[in-house]
Amino acid sequence: MRRLYEPDAYDASRWPDSHWAATVPPPAADAPLVGAARAEVAVIGAGITGLSVALALAERGASVAVLEAAAPGWGASGRAGGFACVGSAALDEAALARRFGEGETRAFLRFQEAAVAAVEAALDRYRIAADRGPDGEACLAHRPGALPALAERAAIRARLGAARARVLRRDELAEAGLAGPQFHGGVLGPVGFALHPLKYSLGLATAARAAGVRLHAASPVTALAPDGGGWRLTTPGGSLQARHAVVATNGYAAEDLPDWLAGRTLPALSSILVTRPLTPAERAAQGFTAATMAYDSRRLLHYFRHLPCGRFLFGTRGGLSAAAAAQARMAARVRTEFEALFPAWAGAATERVWSGLVCLTGSLTPFAGPVPGAPGLWAAFGWHGNGIAPGTRAGARLGAEIAGDAPALPGLMRRPPACFPLPRLRRLLLALAYAGARLADGRLRRSPAR
Ligand SMILES: Cc1cc2nc3c(=O)[nH]c(=O)nc-3n(C[C@H](O)[C@H](O)[C@H](O)COP(=O)(O)OP(=O)(O)OC[C@H]3O[C@@H](n4cnc5c(N)ncnc54)[C@H](O)[C@@H]3O)c2cc1C
Structure with a gap:
């Protein structure tokens, strides 16, 4: 298997030292695939x-x-920030409308909101207790000049049929519990809620077992080949013959599984720290008291929220290597950026820090559909760091389609993603894109605590 990052990123023998893994009981162990099935x-x-x-x-x-x-939820799904929210393309709605037309963009916006509802429905239907947070998501302007652009994007989204967001001036943030020395207003949308992503993933696994799905852990597919009108999947312990095969490996995909994937995706690291529990006085001292999930308007964005247990979760992108030394440097950077944005909490130690791989595509849009030229082979990936809701909805729609229902996903998600230009240089491209983003975002300086 050919992969883009260092082997550490794919070491299925270790779970990340995440807050999520530390707060669930040991999950059920599914047997590996053995023999022919x-x-x-x-x-x-x-x-x-x-x-x-x-x-x-x-x-x-x-x-x-x-x-x-590895095991259910071991990938990005069990490491995420837990934002079940809209998103999943790396293009804004104006760019989507220019590229795909207004009709497709509207359908994509409808899909995104339906995807959040699909997570809610899955929690109810499978009785998954996943620490659901309050509704809503805020995007906070990282400098005064960013607010008009946020407001304009919210207006475009509303014109295209999305739920209306409220624009908050800087002096209105405190009342919403979203204040901070580096936040200059924002938009507060009504759609989305936070959850414990590993509880959600494990809950889906439990529901799948109950529905009769055979789950095999510790069963890496090492080869995928056409076989007798279907597909043969090979693992170290066995082989599986199936009429249809679905590739749902997202940021953990191998370049050659199938070969069609080569150069079409760019996995990227996202990193999170979780602090010790904050006291109510500490929360108040910062002014950021709401349980609403939030992110800032930087290109290299930060995402953050209070957890129901009182701890604070803070995440960012920008890591370039999964090797241990680089990860240690990245952990230090996440901490520095956390203290810059939330100086009143500089004394709140990090309890855990971890990272995982998200997945960008060469078209900057997600994909869920048949793999061209390979009857019976399907794929769903490219959530651009926002896969909890769209992975739920697109996965369910794709499953229904394979079972014989009519396709029911927005047209732009059915277009096979383009390959990245110069695919061998993708990580270099990412490093350059991050450098450009940092330049555009401006230097992140630490503010005085009060
Ligand atoms: C730190 C971090 C924070 C994030 N925060 C959020 C957030 O707040 N909200 C949000 O919506 N999204 C977030 N994301 C993104 C989100 O987690 C992903 O988009 C989503 O979980 C993708 O789900 P998936 O099932 O498609 O892929 P994954 O959950 O990554 O699952 C892919 C699985 O495929 C397995 N696999 C790979 N290759 C093989 C093989 N050859 N054989 C067998 N198995 C294989 C892997 O082991 C893995 O378990 C975050 C991601 C990270 C890393």
Whole structure:
């Protein structure tokens, strides 16, 4: 298997030292695939997407096996910030409308809001207790000049049919519990809520087992080849023959599984720290008291929220290497940026810090559909760092389609992503893009605590 990052990123023998892994009981252990097996549908990857595909199929009576290199939720799904929110393309709505037209952009916006509702429905239907937070998501202007652009984007989104967001001036942030020395106003949208992403992922796995899905952990697929009108998937311990195969490996994908994927995706690191619990006085001292999930308007954005246990979660992108030394440097950077944005909490030690891989595509839009030229092969990936809701919805829609329902995803998600230019140089391209983003964002300086 050819992959883009250092082996540390894919070491399935270790769970990340995340707040999420530390706050769930040890998950059920699924047996690896051993010997020769058959299924109607084989799914590669037991993240939110793969599990949603499998559930939709099993509930329609199909026989489904999921092969997971590590264990359900081990990938990005069990490491995320837990924002079940709109998003999932790296283009804003004006750019989407220019490229795909208004109709497709409207359909994509509808999909995104329906995707958040799909997470809510999954929590209810499978009785998953995943620490659901309050509704709403704020985007905070990182400098005064950023607010008009945020307001304009919110207006464009509303014109295209999305739920209306409220524009908050800087002096209105405190009342909303969203104040900070480096926030200069923002927009507060009503759609989205936070959850414990590993509880959600494990809940989907439990539901999938109950629906009859065969889940196999410690079963990395090492080869995928056409076989007798279907597909043969090979793992170190066995092989699985299936009429259909679904690739749901997102940021953890191998370049050659299948070869069609080569150069079409760019995995990128996202990193999170969680502090010790903050006292109510500490929360008040910073002015950022709301449980609303939030992010800032930087290109290299920060995302953050209070957890129900009182701890604070703070994440950012920008890491370039999964090697241990680089990860240690990245952890220090996340901390510096956290203290710059939330100086009143500089004394709140980091309890845990971890990272994982998200997935960008060469078209900057997500994909869920048939792999061209490969009958029976399907894929769903490219959530651009926002996969909890779209992975749920697109996975379920794709599962239904494989079971015989009509395709029901926005047209722009059905277009196979383009390859990146100069695919061998993708990591260099990313480093240059980050350098450009940092320049555009301006230097992040630490503010006085009060
Ligand atoms: C630090 C971080 C913070 C994030 N925060 C958020 C957030 O707040 N909100 C949000 O919506 N999104 C967030 N994301 C992104 C989100 O987690 C992902 O978009 C989403 O979880 C993708 O789900 P998935 O099922 O498609 O892929 P994953 O969850 O990554 O699952 C892919 C699985 O495929 C398996 N796999 C790979 N290759 C093979 C193989 N050959 N054989 C068998 N199995 C294989 C992997 O082991 C992995 O478990 C974050 C991601 C990270 C890393």
